[in-house]
Amino acid sequence: MQVKAIVFDLDGTLLDTLDDLWLSVNYTMDKFGFPHRDRREVRGFLGSGVRVLVEKSLPEDKKDMTDECLSVFKAYYDVHKDDNTRPYDGVIDMLKAVRAAGLKSAIVSNKYDAAVQQLKNITFNGLVDFAVGEGNGIKTKPAPDGVLLALKNLGVSKDEAVYVGDSEVDLKTAENSGLKCVAVTWGFRDRDFLIECGAKNVIDATCELLPLIQKGELN
Template sequence: MNDKWDTIIWDMDGTTLNTLDDLTVSMNYTLEMFNLAPHTVDEYRRVFGNGVRYAFEHIVPEGIEAELIDKMLPVYKEHYDEHCLDRTGPYDGIVDIMRELSCRGYKQAIVSNKIDSAVQELHERFFAGVVDVAIGERDGVKRKPAPDMVYEALKELGSTAAASVYIGDSEVDLATAKNAGLPSISVLWGFRDKGFLLEQGAVRFAESPTDIIELICSQSSVNS
């Protein structure tokens, strides 16, 4: 098996973009539209990463029927699509690192359980010309931690799992990387802390974006 990396698969929320405030506002807007109590940023931090339905299922009071969540999802989608850029931005140093990796010849993609329309808008706003492919939750592609999004990204990039590494901030990302057969790097500026990630089996950590450069280039097949 090739242990050299030339391709990077990035998570979005909590890894490349700090989306927490905009996600919280749209979630609370939706809850209030259905006469449900809002929640705090810290409460949401623990449930984001596995798709919006999962977030609603784990934040609404017990006993809420699935049919009500079905009605909430389009309300959330419409609000978030309109407001996903209000407070969201890249983590400090991330775009510079991505640009440097691109200049060094690495292929890059973003895969996210976020609604695909928002993923495309955010990709275009912050990462166009740097990250080649962006894939969000869409019909016909199973969301993470299934490996399907990763496989689709690798296909579009013309890359292989053997030459790729996955970078994320959550247990969902660790499971996604494992299911896709990729090694992973866990960032420590996102939605989960190091203790939790260690419990989930994380072995490589980046405390800052510059750590990513060091970890990746130590395994690089680019220009070698």
């Protein structure tokens, strides 16, 4: 069946959010007198939402403070979420090409929904048809809830959509949702890691996505 829609992950796929998340983590660590996390550590913690990010960033004997630290993290990140955050090179042109090809698009993220909507409106206004993040009864990925809601809003079936993401969480999300997946290497995980996790369709540049989908040969 012909692909009619693409469902995108946000962080690490469309937006390079690493620096703002990293700085927000270390602001939170400072507030509680905990050691900083380096940028590479935080990169490895990403993919399962900000609660998991904060929990993994805490010292092993301070995990019981996750809720308290999460509140501080969110308050800071809400103000600074677009200080350094930018679309990856070629993403805007890719989304324009997707729209020009007559395909619908959605964002499904493990970031809390308020931040997802704000970043979508700031960066992708008019280029993405629907977006949803964690909250309002939507389970975080790899649960299929967000993807299924996106498909419903786009008016397409599982067979008519492709999922695009940058992590092992995204690969599992696509599997759980019944969608074929394209993994990207410009985000928070490397090519070798993605292949080890079972990625069958891997691209290294945004310009590769639409031609790959239009060939109709996704595994």
